[in-house]
Amino acid sequence: MKKLKLKYNFKKFPYEIINNSNCILSYILDNCGLNLSDCFFICDKIVFHKYIINSKFYKINKDKIILSLVPGKKDHKNFKSLIKIYKALDKNNCPRDINIIAIGGGVIGDIGAFAASTWYRGTNLIHVPTSLMAMIDSSIGGKTAINFQKKINSIGTFYDQNKTICNIGFLKTLPNEDYLSAFSETIKVALLKSPSLLNKLVNNPKKIKTKDPMFLMEIISKSVIIKSKLINDDWRDLNKRMILNFGHTFGHAIEVSVLKSKNSHYYNHGMGVGLGILAALKYSSILFEKNYFFEKKIKMISNFFKTLGLDNKIISKKFKFHNKIDLANKIYSNMLKDKKRSFSGIRLIYLKNNKNAAIDNKPLKKDIMNSILSIID
């Protein structure tokens, strides 16, 4: 077990990492000193069936547990799921001092936190992340959201959790592509602030693939500490915190531009961000006139993704684009809709060196297009 106290926004946040295979519900109650009647659980449907429904604790207490099940898929991160949660809160007459406990990946965490931030203007919130993405990123920092009209995270609030309980035992059933693609977020914080974390990641693909528990505990704790330091004095994401968006403007646009079928995206959040990081590194390299430092980083991270079996290029023909330019134009037009844009246009984060990044408020279209084209085949 590892107990961290993350500090940001003038508060301290307990973040506990455990490796537990017992029923998570009884662990949460014991650990937080709560009774079942104090809690409203919002749980990922898959996680519920894999970890909760067959537990002795659930079978004994079934009638006393207030629970709303939501599919952890991004097309369920919407008003419909939120209203389902509000209806359950209402039906069970949940008061303002209810503890909302979000058990799931980033989708459940973001909706659960949104519900907690709005139910009677704010209830207690405990995050129990079950995906790596949620463990290292979405279960800290206070961003809540739902998607709206195909725009990712376009409706949301800032609202802090009281505690995060991170059980790496959940990772054993997380689909491989969700698990591996989440490493893009650790790569991002490592590029921004920690060369030693970056080396640790790229040099240990075996420990990553085998889900080595000690290694994971170290990577998760280092990542959340870096994130909490970056958001410390800019919780509302107005300046310093924005560098955490490194690779995301490209990444979100890639995610929505490349379709598997009419209504479903080919890349998940982590995969989009991974490719976005490569494009953002290329953008940094263009700004610094193809500096060797960036070209070396691009090669290193591209190889790392390849070793994990993740895409480091988008094959335009595979997605029925006539050519590379058509796909690049589509990604560029989706970048223009990015929520972090300013009135004057796209805002891009670029890396300056091993530990510093900055915001470019007036990026040139030709540089953005060249960066996108560098990740398309």
Ligand SMILES: NC(=O)c1ccc[n+]([C@@H]2O[C@H](COP(=O)([O-])OP(=O)(O)OC[C@H]3O[C@@H](n4cnc5c(N)ncnc54)[C@H](O)[C@@H]3O)[C@@H](O)[C@H]2O)c1
């Ligand atoms: N609030 C933030 O700061 C922040 C940061 C990063 C990402 N996000 C959001 O997080 C979401 C992505 O999160 P994600 O990658 O966790 O996706 P997700 O929540 O969709 O989970 C991925 C898949 O894994 C399943 N799953 C989760 N845990 C499992 C487990 N232990 N075993 C088996 N299956 C499991 C889910 O049902 C889902 O099918 C996006 O919506 C993104 O916008 C938010």
